[in-house]
Amino acid sequence: MKATHPQIELRNLHRWFGSTHAVNDISFEVAAGEVFGYIGPNGAGKTTSMRILSTLDEPHSGDAFVDGFSVLEDPDRVRSRLGFMPDYYGAYQDVNVREYLDFFARAYGLRGGERKRAIEFAMDFTELHPLATKPIDGLSKGMKQRLCLGRTMIHDPSVMVLDEPAAGLDPRARIELREMIRRLADLGKAILISSHILTELAEMVDKIGIIEQGRLLAVGSVAEISARVTPDSIVRIRLLEEAQSLAKWLESHDHVADLEANGAQLKFRHAGGEAEQAELLAKIIAAGFRPVEFATQTKSLEDVFLQVTKGRVQ
């Protein structure tokens, strides 16, 4: 049966801590198979809204839904469908990796062969097999993160909420994590992930939400948001000859600003769309200049983030 509702939905959430408005009217949706990147400066309210979504905290007003179930009214049904990976590590003493996973598999009501398969799958997926009998307090940061991810997926949830899963991972582990998350999304899970490592995030998300001071400033794909914040693009041209004369020639043109010539290189801001850019290139060639490279630089997630947020802390 095709679900008619989004897997994750936040609806006008508000949460105060004393006078701090930690979550201020946040609404967004995530569909099955989608990875939603949640970014914002420290103290923006990411963790708070994720905890509300995971039934660990209560909003003052608004509601959140997982697979159509309200986190306020039906937390029990939400919990069986949701995997939450908090930004801290919850460990037991005198427990090894396999026992830890076994405990949570039991806690989610998995029995017999089903439980064994779930544990095997999680250990395969996170490559924890060599560590199966290692006590979990002795694991390194990256290993702990893998174990947490394994625990989060043990009951095959349809929704995963991951709070800074990449924090403290080495570059290789980060790349592996990225691939794991993409694979989980391909399995049809809706994934909400927060991270401060924007370059990593940009490569795995379908949509992002930018939050600051509890408010959601922008939602959409990176391209959509960047087009919305500044439609200008940066154009870089390399000529066979000195670029100074082209710079002079371009000064009188429409859509062009912030010219910077440097040897054979020229950089400027262009306010038009792709059609105007093609036209401009044709004109440049017609005017007798000989460009070897003509490139429009797409804005990175970092640029977008810096443009959207203001760096205020509440």
Added chain:
Amino acid sequence: MWQCGACGKGQVGFVPTLSPRKLRKPARLTKLTMLNTVAKTFTAIDPWLEWLGDRLNPLLVKETRQALKSRQFTLWFVLMLIASWLITIGGVAIIGPSISFVSAGGYLLLAYFFALAVPLVIVVPFTAYRSLAAELEDNTRDLLEVSTLSPYQIINGKLGSAVVQMLVYLSVLAPCLAFTYLLRGVDLPTIALLLSMAVCSSLALSLIGLLFAAVTRQRYAQVVLSIILAGALFLALWGLLMSAWAITNYGAWFAADETKIVIAAISSAFITTFALLYLTAVKLVTFASANRSTALRWAMVAQQAAFLAWVGGILAADNFSDVNQAAPGCGIVAGIYWLVMGSLLTGESPTLSRRVRRDLPQSTLGRMLLGLFSPGPASGYLFVIANLLTVAVLFLIGLSLRGGIFNSSVTGPRPSNVSAATFLLLGLSYVAIYLGIGKLLISAARRVAIVTMLGSFLIHVLLVLASCGVPVLLQQSISWLRSPNYTYLQLPNAAWTLSDLLDDDLTSLQWMTAVLIVPAVAACMFLVNLLFAAREADQQRVAAPERVVQDDLELAPPPELKPQNPWEEPEPA
């Protein structure tokens, strides 16, 4: 470890690896057949163990595994072993050759009991407390909460781990206790009673430990609570040892007629209190929008019913001739009980969550009968008054059967029937007044601040202290009011009014005034709160969201309609 005779390895699944040639050897045949049978039994048991392991509580499995690896557990185990050996050797050495004719078993039994009581009453409950409190400190509480473990599973798992630990300690000392039985001066009922006392205390204290750990998430409060708990445990240990000492000294206590009744009464009080505390602990770890009140209210009713049944049974044995003597005492017990429960129930939230409203009784009759069990402060108030009224009415019936309510002649022991009846009426009225004012104060305070259940309890404590203490202070400190006798100033003071009433120290005018004014005020309070209750009962039942209905259908599809008789055609789908 059980070893396989053929291959010398500790393998259970060795059977298929046996070659037929080996089987043919006659000398080994019997041995192998035996092993074969054993192995078969093992393979037969294995799925059962697996099945059982799957159904065991996840927390119990995890914590037993942890305990087997933990140092603390090994340490206590070894300490207990050493203690039991020391006691045995020391005891036998002191008693010496006279062991066969001196009745020294009692002392030895007490010594063993001490060695057992320390781990059972201190270690086990405190470990239970720590294990739940540590979930909070180690950040694993959230992980438990987002899992699909039910609140019952969480409490059962923690309690079950305490029981397992208890059993291990018991198994160390069981042979020692059996040994004392061989000596003179110890009988089986005493050993059984002492053991069950230790086990029940351990269980109840573990539950209280869990309650303490579940009651708050604030770290500072947890520090205070852990100190209080430690103090309470040592107090309990002292009490347990004192009663053990008394029991062993009393000798042949079980021969007395009343003993069985006393033990049975204590047991039923224990069981009902345990049930109430257990449900409280469970509800403390249940999510906020769930109904966390109804089950507790049923447990309270059950506890009151058990209490009344005992009182009734004991009074009936004497044909209810002592009902006038029993009424004030039972009234006080019930009054204090319901005052405490009421101070908590009136702290409930007045707005019912949509989740709770899904399960509200729908019909008018259902709402009238079960409305008292629906969550909410006003329904809580009415619930308490209804229960206390039941106690009062039952005793009034008893009084009217034994000489009439208005009978003021004192032939036997005091109080007179009319004093006892007035006592019940005024007692009920005071509870109605205190809880009624407290509830109004809480609703007023809720307009400006959040009032928790603890806050509600404290408001009531202050209220009762103030209404009893302030009149006394005024009367003692203001010169023209000063008097050692009862004055009208003490009308709000339940303690003084009720005790003087019982002692017949009120003048008849004072008596009249109290009987007229206090119930009248109580009736006003009751009516005001009834209005609140009407508003609260106005919260209608709501239908479950469509998604929930759909999910329920997926989980439990309705049974297919079967033909009712052989001629009926099944309808095409």
